[in-house]
Amino acid sequence: MLLRVENLSVQIGSITPLEGVNFDLDKGEILGLVGESGSGKSLTALALAGLLPLIGGRIPTGRLLFDGADMVPMSRSQLRALRGRKIAFVTQNPMTALDPVQRIGDQVDFVSRTHLGLGRKAARARTVELLTQLRIPQADTICNAYPHQLSGGMKQRIVIAMALSGDPELIIADEPTTALDVTVQAQIIQILTTLVRERGLALVLITHDMGVVAQACDKVVVLYAGRLAEQRQVNALFGRPAHPYSAALIGCIPREGMAPGSLVGIPGAVPSVASYPTGCRFHPRCTNAGAGCSDIVPELRSLDAGGAVACHYPLPGIENA
Amino acid sequence: MLGYIFRRLLLLVPVFLAVSVVIFSIIHLIPGDPIDNLLKIGSGPEQREIITARYGLDKPLVVQYWIWLSGVLQGDLGTAIVARRPVADLIAQALPHSLTLGLCALAFSTTFGIVLGVIAALNRDKFADQAIMGGVLLGSTMPGFWLGLLLILVFSVWLGMFPVSGARTWSALVLPVVTVGLGGTALVARVTRVAMIEAAQRDFVMLLHAKGMRPLRINLRHVLRHALIPVVTILSLRIGWILGGAVTVEVVFARPGLGTLLIKSLNQHDYPVVQACLLILAMAVMLGTLIGDVIQAAMDPRIRAALG
Numbered sequence: 249m250l251l252r253v254e255n256l257s258v259q260i261g262s263i264t265p266l267e268g269v270n271f272d273l274d275k276g277e278i279l280g281l282v283g284e285s286g287s288g289k290s291l292t293a294l295a296l297a298g299l300l301p302l303i304g305g306r307i308p309t310g311r312l313l314f315d316g317a318d319m320v321p322m323s324r325s326q327l328r329a330l331r332g333r334k335i336a337f338v339t340q341n342p343m344t345a346l347d348p349v350q351r352i353g354d355q356v357d358f359v360s361r362t363h364l365g366l367g368r369k370a371a372r373a374r375t376v377e378l379l380t381q382l383r384i385p386q387a388d389t390i391c392n393a394y395p396h397q398l399s400g401g402m403k404q405r406i407v408i409a410m411a412l413s414g415d416p417e418l419i420i421a422d423e424p425t426t427a428l429d430v431t432v433q434a435q436i437i438q439i440l441t442t443l444v445r446e447r448g449l450a451l452v453l454i455t456h457d458m459g460v461v462a463q464a465c466d467k468v469v470v471l472y473a474g475r476l477a478e479q480r481q482v483n484a485l486f487g488r489p490a491h492p493y494s495a496a497l498i499g500c501i502p503r504e505g506m507a508p509g510s511l512v513g514i515p516g517a518v519p520s521v522a523s524y525p526t527g528c529r530f531h532p533r534c535t536n537a538g539a540g541c542s543d544i545v546p547e548l549r550s551l552d553a554g555g556a557v558a559c560h561y562p563l564p565g566i567e568n569a
Numbered sequence: 570m571l572g573y574i575f576r577r578l579l580l581l582v583p584v585f586l587a588v589s590v591v592i593f594s595i596i597h598l599i600p601g602d603p604i605d606n607l608l609k610i611g612s613g614p615e616q617r618e619i620i621t622a623r624y625g626l627d628k629p630l631v632v633q634y635w636i637w638l639s640g641v642l643q644g645d646l647g648t649a650i651v652a653r654r655p656v657a658d659l660i661a662q663a664l665p666h667s668l669t670l671g672l673c674a675l676a677f678s679t680t681f682g683i684v685l686g687v688i689a690a691l692n693r694d695k696f697a698d699q700a701i702m703g704g705v706l707l708g709s710t711m712p713g714f715w716l717g718l719l720l721i722l723v724f725s726v727w728l729g730m731f732p733v734s735g736a737r738t739w740s741a742l743v744l745p746v747v748t749v750g751l752g753g754t755a756l757v758a759r760v761t762r763v764a765m766i767e768a769a770q771r772d773f774v775m776l777l778h779a780k781g782m783r784p785l786r787i788n789l790r791h792v793l794r795h796a797l798i799p800v801v802t803i804l805s806l807r808i809g810w811i812l813g814g815a816v817t818v819e820v821v822f823a824r825p826g827l828g829t830l831l832i833k834s835l836n837q838h839d840y841p842v843v844q845a846c847l848l849i850l851a852m853a854v855m856l857g858t859l860i861g862d863v864i865q866a867a868m869d870p871r872i873r874a875a876l877g
């Protein structure tokens with residue numbers, strides 16, 4: 249197992265916006281991490297990349313086993329050695345992800361020069377090759393350009409090239425296409441997943457587009473209000489969702505023209521950290537809620553069919569299936 | 570870029586004319602005139618008329634302005650009425666002293682301001698930050714002449730480390746530079762600190778961390794680079810100011826610079842000299858802004874692109 253997340257929680261100051269996250273991921277697998285805005289996807293991503301200290305966050309409980317080694321007790325410099333090398337990060341907004349005053353080529357070169365010890369020339373050759381693989385025309389000219397000269401889609405390809413440049417084992421992509429034009433979104437996802445598959449890398453793909461999950465992912469983790477709702481194989485989830493929230497998410501695969509992150513199918517909105525409901529945090533919006541939902545926190549239960557769900561009344565046809 | 574610089578220089582011409590009108594008018598609105606300084610005690614009104622006519626001061630102001638301006642445009646700054654020497658000579662003597670002081674003070678405040686600002690930003694809200702910002706606040710609130718006198722008292726009178734006044738040796742430069750530069754240091758440190766903190770929160774910094782870059786390198790090569798863009802703006806506004814702002818300090822340290830010349834000529838109502846001094850200070854301010862804009866464009870490709 250390349251990555252095993254055990255009972256991960258995240259604390260920022262006095263609040264705990266994320267808790268009880270469990271999943272694992274093997275080489276060559278793509279995992280979709282879904283949930284409405286504010287459900288804790290980005291925090292999970294930052295935790296996996298060892299970047300929580302940047303926002304003043306820490307991991308009070310849980311383990312993050314990467315290649316068998318727990319990342320939680322690692323020092324900052326140990327984490328830094330992993331970042332860019334073994335674990336790469338693709339951020340949400342390519343428009344602001346690149347240093348506006350540094351040339352594209354130098355920004356990508358850095359990764360292979362630092363982590364693979366390549367010289368100036370070799371690093372540049374690698375960068376040009378990567379950009380070409382990402383179907384960027386005239387890669388060597390682009391290397392001399394500055395970010396503001398490129399379109400959003402181009403910039404996101406540069407960020408992906410940067411992620412691939414250190415020859416990582418795991419890539420974490422936090423909503424890599426949300427900020428992009430609808431027309432290029434599918435293309436970027438396709439390029440990213442193809443390269444990941446070709447190289448046998450593991451990918452955590454954060455999205456709130458269930459269509460992308462259905463198309464591109466092997467596994468899926470559903471978060472709601474900072475807790476794990478359900479984690480399943482993609483086919484299983486789409487075939488027979490166990491958590492009413494997952495079912496609602498599937499029921500509203502966004503169609504063109506819908507604001508990203510808005511789930512028309514589910515009335516209400518994700519509560520903020522300060523006002524998390526007691527019991528199951530989804531119960532005020534749940535159509536299936538019954539006795540106990542409003543005061544007892546549902547345990548995460550393994551499903552016989554594989555995966556796990558945290559729900560007192562999972563949807564029928566699942567239990568003991 | 571060259572086209573832009575050329576356009577900016579062209580723009581200086583109308584600004585120059587406007588400034589010259591303002592300077593000329595203000596000078597002549599100030600009560601008193603230079604003739605008082607030239608007349609021997611007991612001379613009669615006819616002598617006053619002769620001298621007034623000799624310097625063209627009997628002509629209407631508009632004509633005086635025209636004569637002065639056409640001279641300036643031909644590179645002739647005129648002759649000092651009281652000092653009775655070509656204004657250009659007086660300026661040529663004074664300007665190097667002021668330039669040395671101004672540029673050294675600028676270098677002083679740039680270096681220390683940026684270093685202190687960076688240290689404060691990297692230790693935000695910790696002791697080093699509070700100590701630096703406290704010291705900086707203190708330094709920036711002290712008036713130049715008062716600080717100058719204080720430094721003279723401590724380092725020249727008590728410790729005897731530096732000369733009390735004058736400009737004959739390099740060591741005489743130290744205290745004036747510190748006096749002029751300290752206010753600028755405070756300003757630069759404050760701006761650097763805020764700009765560093767602001768730049769460190771930019772999105773791309775997160776990705777630099779994600780690439781596995783060392784925090785020190787992130788801060789010095791990327792964050793500081795962005796932080797310096799507003800710092801350059803502040804500094805460029807100061808280039809001109811520092812020549813003019815050194816006026817009181819030059820007087821305190823008795824340095825024969827532009828400031829001292831200006832004050833002396835003002836007291837004597839020596840119009841041509843005052844006009845030339847003010848014109849030079851105004852031009853320095855404008856050139857400073859231009860230099861700052863050019864440096865900014867060199868630092869930021871987006872500004873370069875916007876300039877065409």
Ligand SMILES: Nc1ncnc2c1ncn2[C@@H]1O[C@H](COP(=O)(O)OP(=O)(O)O)[C@@H](O)[C@H]1O
Nearest residue numbers: 260265284285286287288289290291303520521
């Ligand atoms: N830096 C932070 N400080 C305090 N709270 C935060 C911070 N980042 C995220 N949170 C809180 O954590 C919760 C999950 O946020 P996030 O992981 O960004 O959600 P998502 O990426 O799924 O939209 C949100 O309720 C948010 O308010």
Ligand SMILES: [Mg+2]
Nearest residue numbers: 289290291422
């Ligand atoms: Mg997010």
